[in-house]
Amino acid sequence: MKIQERTGAGNNRSAAPAQPAMGERLPAPPRERKPALAALAVLLILVGALGATMLVLRAGDRIEVIQVTKTIQAGEPVTDNNITSVLVAEDSAIRYVRWEQRETLKTLKAKSPIYKGTVVIGDMFAKKASLPAGKASVGLALKEGQYPANIKPGDVVAAYRASKTSTGSNSDNSSSGGTATGTDTLLVDNARVNTKSSGDDATISTGNISVTVLVDQDDVPALAQAAAAGEVAVVLVPGN
Structure with a gap:
């Protein structure tokens, strides 16, 4: 009789699943794959590599x-x-x-x-420089006292007709760089110095120089006439 009771009690037990033993990990659910994110990451890597390659190529060129x-x-x-x-x-x-x-x-x-x-x-x-429209280049042979000592190509100068008795100083103490005294007639109020040459050693010792100036074509006749007579003095225009 006791054997039947035990058997019956065993048959009436619940079929509930057995619980995992202490210390065992539950199985993790499968991860959801995201192919779009993976493709984007690969694309970004490719773009970065391409950009670096282009920089290297540009630097080499x-x-x-x-x-x-x-x-x-x-x-x-x-x-x-x-x-x-x-x-x-x-x-x-x-x-x-x-x-x-x-x-x-x-x-x-x-x-x-x-x-x-x-x-x-x-x-x-x-090989040969062309002049701007309406401009002409005039050569001037200047003696000591007829030009400022610090005159150089690129300077803007005014040219005066001065008598042969005029005297001056080519010191650069004044703001205009020095002027020749005895000037009387303004020939050109705005001429740009293109070139400057001191000539040979003998010319350097005397202080004489040769310059070419860029002037309006209308100013050429009077300036060329005075230059031929050696009666030109130039001064720097303020603001050079």
């Missing part, structure tokens, strides 16, 4: 060209004192003058003023 460090007036050449080298991205559509071509460039003249900071291209220079 840079060339050394000529840049102006001091303003070059029309008719002037480049010198070692007014140019430097800079790196730019190579572009076949732009006629850059490469740094190794600078010796050839020195034999040419600027067609028009080239300002400080300009990167030089071939079209800016020619």
Whole structure:
């Protein structure tokens, strides 16, 4: 009888699942895959790699060209004192003058003023500089006392007709850099100095110089006549 009771009690037990033993981990649910995010991550990596590659390629295509460090007036050449080298991205559509071509460039003249900071291209220079419309270049032989001592290419000057008895000083104490006294007639009120030459050693010792100035064509006759007679004195225009 006891054996039946035990058997019956065993048959009436609940079929509930057995609980995991202490210390066992429950199985994790399967992770949800997100292919869109994975594809985006791959795309971003590819874009970054492509950008880095382009930067490397662009850096490898840079060339050394000529840049102006001091303003070059029309008719002037480049010198070692007014140019430097800079790196730019190579572009076949732009006629850059490469740094190794600078010796050839020195034999040419600027067609028009080239300002400080300009990167030089071939079209800016020619074997013979052309003058701006309505302008003419006049040569002046000036004696000591007929010009300011600090006169240089690029300066703006006024030219006066002075008698042969006039005297002056070429010191640069005044704001105009010195003037010749005895001047009487204003010939040109705004002329730009293109070139300046001191000639040979004998000329240097006497203080005589030769300059060319850019003036309006209407001012040429009077200025050329006075220059031929050696009766021209120039002064710097305030504001140079």
